[in-house]
Amino acid sequence: xxxxxxxxxxxxxxxxxxxxxxxxxxxxxxxxxxxxxxxxxxxxxxxxxxxxxxxxxxxxxxxxxxxxxxxxxxxxxxxxxxxxxxxxxxxxxxxxxxxxxxxxxxxxxxxxxxxxxxxxxxxxxxxxxxxxxxxxxxxxxxxxxxxxxxxxxxxxxxxxxxxxxxxxxxxxxxxxxxxxxxxxxxxxxxxxxxxxxxxxxxxxxxxxxxxxxxxxxxxxxxxxxxxxxxxxxxxxxxxxxxxxxxxxxxxxxxxxxxxxxxx
Numbered sequence: 001x002x003x004x005x006x007x008x009x010x011x012x013x014x015x016x017x018x019x020x021x022x023x024x025x026x027x028x029x030x031x032x033x034x035x036x037x038x039x040x041x042x043x044x045x046x047x048x049x050x051x052x053x054x055x056x057x058x059x060x061x062x063x064x065x066x067x068x069x070x071x072x073x074x075x076x077x078x079x080x081x082x083x084x085x086x087x088x089x090x091x092x093x094x095x096x097x098x099x100x101x102x103x104x105x106x107x108x109x110x111x112x113x114x115x116x117x118x119x120x121x122x123x124x125x126x127x128x129x130x131x132x133x134x135x136x137x138x139x140x141x142x143x144x145x146x147x148x149x150x151x152x153x154x155x156x157x158x159x160x161x162x163x164x165x166x167x168x169x170x171x172x173x174x175x176x177x178x179x180x181x182x183x184x185x186x187x188x189x190x191x192x193x194x195x196x197x198x199x200x201x202x203x204x205x206x207x208x209x210x211x212x213x214x215x216x217x218x219x220x221x222x223x224x225x226x227x228x229x230x231x232x233x234x235x236x237x238x239x240x241x242x243x244x245x246x247x248x249x250x251x252x253x254x255x256x257x258x259x260x261x262x263x
Contacts, residue, residue, distance in 0.1 A: 106139050109260035113137040116258060120144070120173055127169040141183075141255040144170065145237075148187070148208065148250035155195055157207035159215060167212070170254060171219050183227050183255040184209045189246035190233040206230025212252055 117137040124130050134145040151163045159167065174182050186205035198204040209228035217223045238245035 105260070109139040109258055110137075112258045112260060113139060113142055116177070116256065117142045119176075120256070123173050123176070124169075127172075129166055129169050132166050133170070139258075140261045141257040144173075144254040144256070146170070146252045146254065147247075148252055149247060151212075151252055152208055155193055155198070155204070157197070157204060157211050159211055167215055168219070171216050171221060174216065174221060174254070174256065177256055178222070178225070180259070181225055181227070181257045181261075182221075183229070183257070184212050185228070185253040185255070186210075186212075186230045187235060187237075187249060187251050187253065188233050189249040190236070190240045191246065200232070202230055202232040204230070205232050208252060212254075 114137060117135060120142055121135055124133055124135065132147060132150060136143045136145070146166070150166070151159055153160060186207070186209035188201040188205045190201070193201055193204055198207065206229065209230050213226050213228040216226060233240070233249070236245075236249045237251070238248035240246050240249060
């Protein structure tokens with residue numbers, strides 16, 4: 001009896017390999033897309049590559065986890081986290097860039113204020129009023145502090161005749177910066193006041209700041225660049241429990257803003 005010829009297996013790769021190849025192509029496209037949308041950190045990318053190699057035998061290397069968690073080589077449990085992973089790398093770098101730009105902006109603003117402060121300090125020395133004016137600066141403005149007792153009598157918002165020369169010299173400094181906003185602030189100590197003109201320290205400090213503003217407007221300084229406010233007793237620079245501290249707190253501040261400030 002003739003021996004039955006065995007059926008030959010179908011030629012070509014098994015049918016399941018087609019589906020598997022499609023899956024690999026889709027995954028490859030997926031990762032290429034993520035890669036093109038992200039800024040890849042070399043160290044983190046090596047971790048991803050090692051994990052893919054162990055899972056799919058595409059690259060050389062062993063299994064590795066992305067950050068903390070189950071290895072990709074043990075399944076696809078972390079695939080859902082890859083979008084978050086790649087996106088976070090881009091966001092972190094973007095955040096660092098934003099921080100760097102902000103720091104650079106603040107430093108440039110501070111440098112301009114410092115340059116202005118040096119110029120103003122020189123003008124103050126040349127005017128001979130360094131004993132009556134304190135100067136300071138920050139990234140927003142240069143601060144000139146005037147002794148309130150030198151400008152006003154106690155409980156009054158009328159500028160004293162003896163202080164007009166000082167006011168004029170400060171006005172010349174303000175005119176050197178015609179494109180800058182100038183803010184005038186009045187401050188008092190915490191001793192209560194109540195007279196026929198002012199009910200409290202808020203009203204007194206506001207009236208004093210406005211008196212200084214109006215004086216400069218009368219001298220020809222553009223009112224558009226001037227503004228005033230009264231801060232009362234609420235922003236002390238010294239201890240109100242001593243006579244010396246209260247004297248320092250009774251003051252008028254002139255803030256000349258730099259070009260970086262948004263006011």
